[in-house]
Amino acid sequence: MEGSVTTNIALVGNPNTGKTSLFNQLTGLKQKVGNYPGITVDKKVGVCKISEDFTAEIIDLPGTYSINPTTLDETIVLETLLNKDNESHPSLVIVVAEVENLKRNLLLFSQIKDLQIPTILVINMADQMERKGISIDIEQLKTELKTEVILISSRKKTGIETLKRKIENYKNWNTEPIASTADRIDKDFFNTIREDFSEMSLYKAWLLITQQKYCSFLTEEQKVKIGKLKSDKVKIKKYQHKETIFRYQRINEILKKVYKVDRSQATDLRSKLDRVLTHKVFGYVIFAVVLFTIFQSIFEWASLPMDYIDGLFADFSELVKTNFPAGKFTDLIAEGVIPGIGGVIIFIPQIAILFMFISALEETGYMSRVVFLMDKIMRKFGMSGKSIIPLVSGTACAIPAVMASRNISSWKERLITILVVPFTTCSARLPVYAILIALVIPDKRIFGIFNLQGLTLMALYLLGFGAAIISAILLHKILKIENKSLFVIEMPNYKIPSIKNVFYEVVEKTKAFIFGAGKIILALSIVLWFLASNGPSSFKNAEADVTLQEQNSGLNSEELQKKIASYKLEHSYIGYMGKTIEPVIKPMGYDWKIGIALISSFAAREVFVGALATIYSVQSDGNNVGTIKERMAAEVNSIGEKRFDLPTGISLLLFYAFAMQCVGTLAIVKRETKSWKWPLLQLVSMGALAYICAFAAFNLLS
Amino acid sequence: MGDTIASLKIGEKGVIDDFSLDAIPLSLLEMGCLPGKEVRLIQIAPFLDPLYIKVNGSHLAIRKEMAGQINITKI
C-alpha cells in the first residue's frame, strides 16, 4: 500500500481478559493462523488499519500471567518481546487488563513496561465496573504508571476508536520503567548487570539471566556474562521471589490511590454458580449431562449436512466424468481427488459442532470448573485435569485434540495425554462402525428398550475411552520422566460467551483439521487411486487375457466386463499388496479384498467403506447395483459362506477401534513431541493391540 | 503454627507466612500468592484435591501438595 508503513503491534494480557475479543475487534476477518518456526504454537496475526497512513500487523500473543513462561505457549511471549531480530518483535505493545483482576494484570503490565518498549494499558470490561462496584481514577493511574490508559469494552465495542487514536502517537510514549525493584534487592549485583548490559533495559537483562536456558539470540559474549551472574542459583531464585514481591508492593501502592471497590454493590453470582457446578455429586452429574448433550447434538445436527456433502461430491464426481475428456487424468480427478477431498470435507459439520460447544463452554468459564473436578481422577491416570479437553475433543478428531494439550505444563502429563488421545472414538471411525454394525448386529431390542445396535455403538465408544485410560495408567507407571507439577489454574468469573469469539475459534480449529489431515488424505488418495488403477503386465493385458479365457464359456458382454474388472483389481498393484498381506490378516478373518480396504484406510479410516464400495462396484464394473451394504451382505468367500459374518464383523470393529491408522495424527504427534519415537510407539503398540483383539475375537466367535 | 493452606476448612481464612523457595514455583507468586496476603478456601474438589482458593483478589485452584507447602496463620 503506497504511503503506509506496516508496524508490528503485540497484544498481550492474562487469559480471560477479553484480549481475543479485542483482537477480533481490531482485525475483523483479516486474520490468519500460521506457525512459529521450530515451535508448535499457532501464530495469530491480523491486519488493522489504525489510520489513513498507518496500517499495523497485530500479533495476538498467547495469554500469560507473567512474562516468565510456564508452558510452551508462554515462551512465545518472552521470545517475541525480548528478541529484537524476531520477525514479530513489536514496535509497541498493547497490554490488556480487566477491571476485576487489575492487580494481577498489572504484574504483567509492569514487566512489559520495564522492558522499555512503548506500551499502552487497555482496561477491558469497563461496562462491568458499575455492576461490580468498582471505580478507577484513570488520570491518576496514567500518572503513576507513566502510561496511557484506555477503558474499553470489547463486548460493547466502546473505546476502540480512542485506542486507535492513541496508538497513532506511539512514538511519543514514555518508556521509563516503573517498578524500581532492583535497588531494594541487591544494589551491587544489579549495578553489575547494568554495566554488563548497558545496551538494554535492566529488567530485560534480568530476564535473560533468570531464564532456565540461554535464549538463542544471545551472543557468545553475552552468554559468558550471564553464566557468571547466574552461577549462584540459590541467590538468583531468592532474588526472583523478592523481585516479584517488591513488584506487587509497588502495584499495591498505586492501586490504593486509584482503585476502589464497594463490595455492597457487587452481585455474587459466581459463588452461587460455583457451589452447584463444583458440588461433590451435582458437579459430576451436570458435567455428564453436558457431555451427553454435546454428543447427542453432534449426531443429530451433523447428519443432514453430512448427507448433503456426500451427495454433492458424488454428483461432482459424476459431472467431471461425463464432461471432461475421457482418460486417466479425468479418472484420477473423478475417482481419486474428488472423493479424497470429499472425505475430508464431510467431517467438518461434526468437528465444527464439537468445537463450537467446547469453545462456548470455555468462554463461559465453565471449563475451568470441569478441570477442577476432573484433576484428581485424571492424575490417577498420569494425566492432568486439563487433559479432559483433548480427550473430549478426540471424539471429533484427534488432530486438534492433540494440539489442545499444549496448555498442560507438566511434560509427562502432556505426553501421556497426546499418546492416548487417538484411542478415543473419532468421527472417522463412525462410518466404519455404522456399516459393520448394520451388517452383523441384529436390529433387535433387548429388555424391550435397548436397541442392540445402539448398545454396540456405545460399547465401542466406552472401549475407546477405556483403552485410553488403561494405556495412560500403564504409561504413567512405565515412563521414567520427572513429573513436576506446577498446576495452577485461574477460576475466571462466569460470563456469557461471545458468539464472534466462538465463531473465530471454530474456524481456527476446523482449519487445523482440514490442513492437518486434508493435505495428507488428498496425497494418499492420489497414490492409492494410482495403485488401484494400474498394475504390472498382467493388469495391462487383463482385457485380452480374460476375453481369451472366457471365449468358450458363453458369457454375455455384461458378465464379461465384470470378470475383466474383477481380474483387473486382483492384478493391480493394490491387489498384489492385498494378496501379500492376506496370510497376515487371514487369522483375523479377512481376505485380500478387505486387505485392500485396510491399506486404503491409512489415508483416512472412513476410506474403508469407500474402498469396499470401489472393490465391489469395480467388480460389477461400476453399475452401482444395490447399496454398499447389500453388496457386502451378498459377498461370499471361496466356500460359499458369508464374508461379513459376526466373527469377521466384530473382528473388524475391534481392529478399527484400536489400530493407529490415521497418518494425519501420526504427523501431528511427531510435531508436538518433536520426535519420531512417540508416533512410532503409538503405531506399533496400537497395531499390536488391534491385531491381538481382532484375532482373539474372530477365533473365539467362530 | 503448623497450618498450611491445605489445613483450611471451606470458608476459613488465613494470612500467608513465608514459604520455602524450593517448594513454591515462581508462577504461584506471580499469580498473587504472596506472604502477608489473605487466603480463603472457597471449595474443595471431590477426592479432596485440588483446592479452590481466593488469594490476593485472584480466584485460583491449586493441588493439595502445593497447598500443603504454603504456611499460613489462621484468622
Place this chain on the structure above:
Amino acid sequence: MQNILVYIALGLAIAFLIRKYFFSNKKGSCDIDCDC
C-alpha cells in the same frame, strides 16, 4: 497428455508425503524453556 498429468500429480503427492515425514523442522530449535 492425460497420462503425463497423472504422473505429475502422482509425483507431487509422493514428494509431499516424503517431505512431511522425513523433513523435520530444523528451523530454530528450542529457544527458551522447552519442557523437554
